[in-house]
Amino acid sequence: MNINGAEMVIRILIEEGVDTVFGYPGGAVLDIYDELYKHSEQINHITPCHEQGASHAADAFARVSGKVGVVISTSGPGATNLVTGIANAYLDSSPMVAITGNVPCSSIGKDSFQEVDITGVTMPITKHNFIVKDAANLADTLREAFAIARQGRPGPVLVDIPKDIQKATCVYLPKKPRYPVYRNENGKEAFAEAVKLIKACKRPFIYSGGGTLVSNATEELLALAERVDAPIGSSMMGLSAVRHDHPRFLGMTGMHGRYAATQAMAQADLLIAVGTRFSDRATGNKIEFIKGKKVIHIDIDPSEIGKNIPAFVSLIGDVKTVLAKLVEELPGMRRAGWNQELAAIRNSPDSRLKMPEDSLNPETAIRAVNRMADPQTVVCTDVGQHQMWVAQYYNFSRPRGFITSGGLGTMGFGLGASLGACLADGRKKTLLFTSDGSFHMNMNEMATAVSQQLPIIIVLMNNNTLGMVRQWQTLFFDKRYAHTSLERQTNYIKLAEAFGLEARQVSELPDLQPALEQAFAAKGPFLLELIIDQDDKVLPMIPPGGTINDIILKA
């Protein structure tokens, strides 16, 4: 069947099972948008205020749904506005296909209007990218893009389609989408080595990362913990894979991890690292981090083995597949001594850092929101102190229930992400925790939440400062608050109302509950501004490059 390139894009999207795309129209994608118009019953297109918002939405859509997120933008500024979102998806291994229009092939390289070499720009932040210069290759290139985004360690792929290719005639022959099939490819010896280490160790600790979520391996991870009789700690990216109240779960480890998790990891003589890349935020001082420990590293990406932390044994492959096989090979074990030590760590006063229960502060606020929300609710964050507080205090109860910017640490991620998360979750009530700093970056997307009538509760913790940077300035720069004290006079309530949201400000704890009831009763988006102290700190904190011995428990 002869169709034009623009229709081919739509056909391939449908073929690949895409029902929602995020994008922004413009000169170089007019043909694609014309086809989106014609196919609006099959593909729901969401128009944000800025391409960056669309890219974060597509990223979050992918993380919640497990499907490939799709974002479309025009050439030039449209394409460059995607860059932060693509980098964010790359660092957090989120499967995304970005489709950009470009000037016609004959105009490429002439510095034409809205021309930018987006494949050049995004080369280091994509798994792969393509520019299609022959319409005959368009269909298979798009199919390949989806296959690459999904395969192995997921990530973003960009396809740049010049305008003449969108107009060119091509032949559509339907094909089935390619989904990865994983088999165990590790030899018997590798498993035997792993089993030997696990049997020989006294204090095993399972350290789970984002790979556990990508691979939907919660069940297998818990089975391993049961078999080995080991506690589970999580990187920030791994949060929500294990229920917060699971008896084996100690919480997040690392720079702002829970004391019990970080201390237990430090005491361990064997780390079973699952789907994680040992980010510097998670390990601190790498040499001290591995002293007295052996590491079994399980990951789908062979380049992660030994990249940040040397591994005694590596098992490469899909986490779910490898864990299932490893559990099969392991006899049941019991470790009374280690469990006693763990109980002591859990019961240590340092494990019970609490903010005052009688004031409005990050902990009382997050816990109150948590109590009101359905356990299945997806929680998004922006980046900064509020993000760490949510990671610490929110009780995650479902895999893929925590959507945050990990590797890139993108302030401004949250609002766009909450749009995608909410849509991927069937337009259910979705939470966004943000702060005055992050929110100011991309707050324009309130307009999108309103136009789509998405039931997102924006919990904005306002301390009128860039809190995380201020915390570092307090602790490490003798309180020289260089450009972090914001003298902004933003009236968030009027602002939200101007955008068409309901909104409410709370500055005292007793007013919180009624405000939450109003927020949860709202049909559309709701902004809840919470006034918090600018010197509330994220604790514990292990200073960068430090160890558990450097942990800061009190401000």
Next chain:
Amino acid sequence: MNPDEFILSILVNNESGVLTRVSGLFARRGFNIDSLSVGVTQDPKLSRITISASGDDYIKNQILRQLEKLHDVKIVEIMPGNGTVMRELVLIKLNVSQEARVGLMEAVSVFRAKVVDFTNDSLTLEITGERNKCEAFIEYLRPYGVAELCRTGLTAISRGSKTLKYK
């Protein structure tokens, strides 16, 4: 070769931008390229890149694993020091008068180099060989005043019937 130097042979798709992907990877991950040569193979769909790089086992392993992740890279191999033929081609232009050329012609013969261009006031020489030989030749020529020097970078191929194949 330095003890921490190694030669990588890489088969890649013969498409535009692939060299940027490979060299960009080295740049952004902080790996050094000492020399690089590239050309199409017997299969016009594939190019072969030969990179001379240096680093410890950690760097060597990371370079291999990261290169293998590039979509356009079909196979990467570290070429063993023995069992590999390594060659580089050097072109050297000397602006020398006719009288000064006597000793030069002797060196050309001893090093089995070639004269590729010859004018009243200049002489261009070509030498092919392993790096040490090329460097020795260049060193020998320095006193004559090297006006221009071009090196292709190393290229390498296995001895015997072994070839670089990918699945």
